[in-house]
Amino acid sequence: MSSLFLPIAKRFIAGERAEEALQQCKSLNAKGFKVLVNYLGEDTSSGAEVDANVQEYLRLYDLLEQDRVAGSASVKLTQLGLGISFSEALNNLERLAAKAESLNRYLWLDMEGTRFTEDTIGAYLAVLERHKGVGVALQAYLKRTAADLGVVLGKGGQVRVCKGAYDEPASVAFKGRKTTVESYKVLLKRLFEQESHFAVATHDAELIEFAAELASDTKKQNFEFQMLKGVGEDMARDLVTNGYAVSIYVPYGARWAGYAMRRIRERRRNVLLLLRALVGA
Ligand SMILES: Cc1cc2nc3c(=O)[nH]c(=O)nc-3n(C[C@H](O)[C@H](O)[C@H](O)COP(=O)(O)OP(=O)(O)OC[C@H]3O[C@@H](n4cnc5c(N)ncnc54)[C@H](O)[C@@H]3O)c2cc1C
Numbered sequence: 407m408s409s410l411f412l413p414i415a416k417r418f419i420a421g422e423r424a425e426e427a428l429q430q431c432k433s434l435n436a437k438g439f440k441v442l443v444n445y446l447g448e449d450t451s452s453g454a455e456v457d458a459n460v461q462e463y464l465r466l467y468d469l470l471e472q473d474r475v476a477g478s479a480s481v482k483l484t485q486l487g488l489g490i491s492f493s494e495a496l497n498n499l500e501r502l503a504a505k506a507e508s509l510n511r512y513l514w515l516d517m518e519g520t521r522f523t524e525d526t527i528g529a530y531l532a533v534l535e536r537h538k539g540v541g542v543a544l545q546a547y548l549k550r551t552a553a554d555l556g557v558v559l560g561k562g563g564q565v566r567v568c569k570g571a572y573d574e575p576a577s578v579a580f581k582g583r584k585t586t587v588e589s590y591k592v593l594l595k596r597l598f599e600q601e602s603h604f605a606v607a608t609h610d611a612e613l614i615e616f617a618a619e620l621a622s623d624t625k626k627q628n629f630e631f632q633m634l635k636g637v638g639e640d641m642a643r644d645l646v647t648n649g650y651a652v653s654i655y656v657p658y659g660a661r662w663a664g665y666a667m668r669r670i671r672e673r674r675r676n677v678l679l680l681l682r683a684l685v686g687a
Contacts, residue, residue, distance in 0.1 A: 410683050414676070415666030417636035419446065420658040424466055427658035430635070431475045438646040439654045441477030442514055442632065443470070446659035448482045449518075451489030459485045460498045462659075467505050478512035480655060483526050496529045503537040510539075514605075517543040519572040520579075527554055534563050541605065545570030546590035547579045555593055559600055566605035566632060567593050571668050591616055598624045605653070606631050609638030614645070634669070 420427040424445070431441040445462050447455070466479055481502060487494035499515070506513040515530050517523065530542040542558060544551050547570035558565055569586050570579065580586045590613055597604045598620040606617045606629060614631065621629065630651035633642045645652050657665055670676040 411663065411666070411680065414670065414680050414683060415662055418634065418657070418666050418669040419662045420635065420656050422658065422660045422662070424462070424469055424658060427466075427656050428469050428473050428475060430656055431470075431477060432473060434654050434656070435476050437643070439642065439652050440630070441475060442480040442653050442655045443477065444480045444482075444516070444655060444657040445485070446657050446665050447485045447661040448664065449484045449489060450487075453487075453490060456485070456487040456490065456494065456498065460501060463502050464505055467502075467509055467511065470511065471509050477653065478506060478514060480514035480516055482516045482518055483522060483529055484518055488522060488525055492525055492529070495525070496532055499529050499533050500536070503533045503540050507537050507539055512539045512541065513537075514566060515540065515542045517545055517568075517570075520548065520574055523548070523550070523554075527558065530563065531558070531561055534561060538562075540564070541566055541603070543568055543607070544593070546593055547574065547581075547586045549578055549580065551589065552592060552596075555596060559596075559602065562602065564602050564604055565597065566607050567597065568607040569610070571672070587612060594620060597629070598626055601628060604629045607633070607655075609633055609641060611641065614641065618650070636669070 420430045427443055431443060434441050443466060445459065445466060447459055450456060463479055463481060470477060483495050483499065486498035503513050515526060517526055527542065530540065533540055541564035543566040544554055545568055555565060567590065569590060580589055587610065594606065594617055608614060630653055631645055632653045632655060634655045635657065642652050642654065670680055
């Protein structure tokens with residue numbers, strides 16, 4: 407199964423090893439993009455796996471530095487030990503934030519499903535008290551996010567706004583593109599009113615245009631666009647050509663299946679390609 411799935415997944419992931427990711431990062435840097443590297447894996451309660459994840463991120467920062475790659479890492483709290491305890495995950499996040507800071511680099515914290523929202527924001531705010539170069543993803547499809555954004559900005563935090571990638575119930579999430587886009591626009595207006603750095607993570611042309619208009623109206627440059635490897639590449643190129651800062655999210659690692667499946671499920675065309683590969687085998 408995985409040998410059939412891997413060729414399609416490869417559009418979205420760099421490979422299984424950090425060195426493969428670094429290769430792609432250098433080529434993206436050469437095209438004017440910065441990078442956000444993610445070591446794939448989530449939701450583990452194995453202490454050995456958590457330790458290995460932390461070691462891999464520490465090594466990744468050394469590799470970014472050694473290869474003079476322009477960019478940073480993006481991490482999930484559940485890969486740092488949230489399944490063991492909040493304090494385990496917090497300590498590990500703190501170690502990575504300290505490492506990033508020692509190299510004058512940034513650390514992003516991804517946002518996962520709603521089981522983890524509260525802990526992710528809690529851990530983020532705790533680490534932010536000691537390290538300024540950290541940012542957290544917030545999901546426009548969640549009804550709570552406008553309030554969360556106020557809290558994070560109130561503490562001087564930095565935000566990546568994205569639509570949200572998990573299947574959440576209607577009790578907590580806007581369902582459907584229209585309401586999610588409306589929510590995203592409200593968040594963007596709020597972000598363009600303030601001074602902290604922030605990221606607009608989307609491939610939705612309407613939202614990109616909306617952000618570009620806000621940037622022009624407010625004359626703000628304290629933001630960057632962020633896109634996923636393998637998605638919206640033409641748009642990303644156009645943005646760089648037009649002088650915008652753009653970072654590409656580059657995931658790698660042996661545990662690529664869950665991430666790749668999320669990306670494939672997002673588009674009907676991707677699902678059809680996967681089915682065709684499986685049926686044709
Ligand atoms: C840098 C970055 C970081 C992210 N971090 C998080 C996070 O921490 N937590 C989280 O929940 N989500 C995260 N996401 C994912 C995000 O929430 C969405 O699931 C994803 O970006 C698709 O939404 P969209 O805004 O691009 O809009 P969509 O309406 O889904 O897509 C807009 C257009 O982009 C193209 N496109 C989008 N997705 C695909 C795809 N998979 N394959 C092919 N074409 C596609 C299509 O042309 C589509 O019409 C992140 C996204 C980015 C770009």
